[in-house]
Amino acid sequence: MPAQSPAGPVALWRSRSGRAAAFADRCPHRGMRLSHGFVRGETLSCIYHGWSYAQAGNCLRIPAHPALTPPDTIRVATQHVEDGGGIIWISVGEPAAGPPRFEGLAPLRSMVVEAGVVALEAAAGTKAVGGLLDYTHDDRAVRLLLASEGQARTLMHVLVDEDSNPDERIAASRAAEALRRAAEDIARGGIAR
Amino acid sequence: MKLYDYVLSPSCYKARLMAALAGVKLDIRPVDFHPGAEHRGPELMALNPAGSIPILEDGDLVLTESSAMLVYLAAQAAPQWLGSDTAGEAARVQQWLSFSHRLTASLGAARLHEMLLRPGNIDALQGQGTAALRELEAGLVEQHIRGQRFLALDRPTVADIACFPYVALAPDGGVSLDPYPAIRLWSRAIRGLDGFIEMPGIHRLHELKPEPVPELGET
């Protein structure tokens, strides 16, 4: 699937054995986005010509030349991936420490908000601390993990109490929708002014 | 059963896809929609004064609305696709069948504008399309929380087939699907169904086939 990182767009994929990897979202052959590709076993293949890549980013197979062992120089840039607590983290370069854990919380859904973090904070009426924004809507607390995608767009991961029942989870999802609407209204107003 | 069909029309594809999934053989009558505008010609206007395709003809039954075609095909050959008869679930099928027309009016019109140069206010169409995709995403998230993988039930129904084509082809109209993880999972589930067929713009899910053993030196 496509995702964003500070180093640019990435193709995020999970192999059959369950390992996640993040590639620069561009096949070095013809520039096709690898996030449109397909996963077979432990490899990601480009949809355009079927060139397939191992998790380390090296090219394993060029279908137009089945007898050829691709040279090691054909590779896609990879980023470090950590998969923990239902959240996938990417780091550009080697991270000094593992990603944060959110004890007692379960991830519910991810949403793109067409507004910056400042507008989300204004809509929630609180400040984000360490990328986490607490939002209370109809007496229900929702925690939002925010990842900026530039000034005007934010990827928002909705976290709920891991003991929440389905009704509470649906309510949390709807609360996050309400927050997004409010933040986008604020962002639009900002542009209009 | 005869389908007046255009290969690039997502609405025609709904009928072809439902027929393939239900195991119904259609007699396809290709219509030169573009560039010939045959759907506006006398033969087809006599059949459908609205001047739209698809048209499904079975004896003296003539259907011109794709949702009705899905219901007809399912009722004939695969009634499990109609959904269930509990009030809530039956209503949910109808909810998404009706919703699918908003997809046609927004994402479908944006695609016609961007691909086949039809007139339209592209910014407004893309904005309405994005709003509809967000609604669908939220609906699928809630279904997932209820333990159900499809729009109305834990199995696919005509509602899924009514919504799938214009959603899958949204990028043709310049509307990205990148922000919608639940739509991506749902779309893959539909593309992986037994009997699924593609249309241009929806690629084969190559991961369903194992890595082939290459045939070397064939001529």
Next chain:
Amino acid sequence: MTRNAMIDGWYPVSLASQLDAHGRSTALMGEPIEVRRGEDGNAKVTGGNGRALPACIRYGHVWSSLGDPQKPLFAIPEADQPGRRLVDVGVVRVRCSPLRAVENFLDIAHFPFVHTDILGAEPHTEVQNYKVEIREDEDEVWATQVRFYQPQAAKSAEGGITTEYMYRVPAPTCSILYKTCPPRPGEWDVITLFVQPLAEDLCDVWPWMALFDDETPTTDLIHFQQTIFVQDRSILENQIPGLLPLDPGMEIPTRADLTSVAYRRWLKRHGYTYGAQLVAQ
């Protein structure tokens, strides 16, 4: 900005069959143009400032130029051969470089993955060696003896066959494909891709065909070609960078890509760089 060498070329701007007195508003390389049928029945094309542009009708399309074409439109001798059916496929707009659209048309290695079970299928993915040359007399790129396994050669055909192709690039945004013609061994079906550059990253693509086929209904032929092209469209709109990189280093060609290598070299030599990127970024 230097004068682009592509300014003096001919480009398709309309289907001849859809030319009317009312006119069609379109664009050529960023400049709005108007295409209509004049009172004398000929095509009239006017540029953004109302100036009359060169116009001619050939191969089912109206052609025009923003500059001063030094040569007549390239020849397709097969177009005048008796017995061929000439098929207007109609326009498809693509948000991509016009040069990327042509390069994709010259490529066969993507058939099994993008035109699955129609023009190619796994495991028949190997591209055999073929010949590529820049013909100096005609100043055209040619690829010949291109062979590829085709799973569904014709509607009636059971099983696959090896189809032979020849590719020809007579102009920077036009390509002609010659393909094995099952009903007439020894003759070639002609399938063209005429690309109208609207902007460096936007084009209108006008496929056109001249075939020996007395049986297949015209609508089926149109739908087949539209299917193939629209399958390519989602690839073309997702290549990075959007402009075609002409300097080596940005992309990695293999033996299967020799036509593309020659095409890029030919574009660079002539300064045909509208829709291209020269310095790797």
